[in-house]
Amino acid sequence: MTERKESEDLKKRVDDSWKEAVEKEKKAPEGAREEGLEATFGLFISGLMMEALVALGEVENPLTKKSDLNLNHAKFLIDTRGMLQDKTKNNLTKEESDMLESILYDLRMRFVNKLSIQG
Numbered sequence: 001m002t003e004r005k006e007s008e009d010l011k012k013r014v015d016d017s018w019k020e021a022v023e024k025e026k027k028a029p030e031g032a033r034e035e036g037l038e039a040t041f042g043l044f045i046s047g048l049m050m051e052a053l054v055a056l057g058e059v060e061n062p063l064t065k066k067s068d069l070n071l072n073h074a075k076f077l078i079d080t081r082g083m084l085q086d087k088t089k090n091n092l093t094k095e096e097s098d099m100l101e102s103i104l105y106d107l108r109m110r111f112v113n114k115l116s117i118q119g
Contacts, residue, residue, distance in 0.1 A: 041096045045081075049103045052077040056110050071114060078107045 053059040057069035081104050
């Protein structure tokens with residue numbers, strides 16, 4: 001599978017996960033909605049991935065509405081995911097572990113690509 005195809009598959013899985021969480025919230029009783037989304041590992045990892053994509057300048061910053069590249073922050077966020085992977089080893093479901101591994105690989109490849117472009 002090509003890197004681009006893997007990246008598209010990853011985005012689709014993350015997007016589907018987010019959509020499922022939103023649908024679940026819509027179906028929740030009125031009082032439960034006020035408490036927000038259910039905190040799941042997948043949703044947490046998806047949020048961290050989006051933050052890293054913003055730092056890599058690949059996703060528009062929702063606050064500034066601009067795409068800004070910040071390699072130092074991106075590296076910190078990617079390293080944080082690596083630490084999280086180490087600390088949660090053998091404590092995740094196969095699906096969670098695979099998701100974390102896939103996201104970490106994708107972010108590392110994107111980071112290396114940005115470094116090579118920066119020179």
